[in-house]
Amino acid sequence: MVVSTTFVTYFKDISGVEEANEFLKLNNECVFYGNNLTCLKIWKVRREYGLLDKTLCLPVNLSDLPDSKHLELLRQNISENGVYGRKDFIEAEDLVWNWSSLFYLKQVSDFNPFNTSHVCLLSQKLLKNITQEALDKINNSWVQDGIMMSGLRLIQTDKPDEDLYLDARKFYDINWCLIIDEIMGGRIEDINQVYEKIDRQKVYLLKIKKVVQLQDILARIVFFFKEFFDVVNTLEITNNHQNMNYIDIFCHKRFDIEKILKTGQEYRNKENHQAATEILSKLADAVIDNLVRLDKSQTYSLFYELAISSFYVRYELYKRYTNWFKEYLNKNNYTVEDNFWMNLNF
Secondary structure, eight states: OOOOEEEEEEESSHHHHHHTHHHHTSOSOEEEEEOHHHHHHHHHHHHHTTOGGGEEEEEOOGGGSGGGGGHHHHHHHHHHHOOTTOSSOOOHHHHHHHHTHHHHHHHHHHHOTTOOSEEEEEOGGGGGGOOHHHHHHHHTOOOSSSEEEEEEEOOOSSSOOHHHHHOHHHHHHHOOEEEEEEEEEEEHHHHHHHHHHHHHHHHHHHHTTOOOOHHHHHHHHHHHTGGGEEEOSOOOOOSTTGGGOOEEEEEEOOOOHHHHHHHHHHHHHTTOHHHHHHHHHHHHHHHHTTSSOOOHHHHHHHHHHHHHHHHHHOHHHHHHHHHHHHHHHHHHTOOOOHHHHHTTOO
């Protein structure tokens, strides 16, 4: 398969277009979102350089965005609790625009105007210094399946240990990274998977009245699914973040629920209850926190295996997961055979 990428970005105002003038001249398939004025400016620049066959400009208004339906609830939650991690005030409308970049990514992946294998979102602030070489690096960095996200290495020294710097996996095991929403993309068929996870997370956070920006939602996804992320070699796209060291790229592996369940069961059958509990509890926590959805059979299998293994590891875990499972059954009006609970009454 030939790897090709459609780059997607959004310009809030004309000044952003002017700052990204060099990016607009690059010979890549691009979809641009913005208001009528920014789209017209972009169209003129791309026409001047003979790039209209690789250009799609889409005017967008606040009311066009799916998250605009949450405006009233966002206003209420912001007035009561503010925005997580922000000392200054942020308008609900600005937050919807902040969240909207994922919508652009999904929309472009759905209709795939240039018939490319991948789609990649670039934030406006990243475009000022981006080059053709940088875009080529992104296009050549895709893995077979998964989602790429950008982050910053939180190293406080000017010269990090060279071995640690080169060994991304070793670094990832030792340090935590700040997820940023500057680069995000992947295979066309994988975009919907991560979009659904993020969308469910937004709804869940709104329900508990916690208001966060997109990068905090992404960080939450990465934290819960840490085992399903790889760190590839550092990809230095621009010089924008020299004061915060290096930009890293995270590649999200396909989240294989059946494989996790099978692996947990194999550990449990070998009476390696610690290993079974570790892998199954991460999936269970993701289910409980509304980050991933299982069907009825998968849910039964997960909490049955986890209840047995966790009992041998820590009784508090056993109680936590069996109590949650009982609540889940009641909420969905599901029933189980009597011997199901008999097998869990140690």
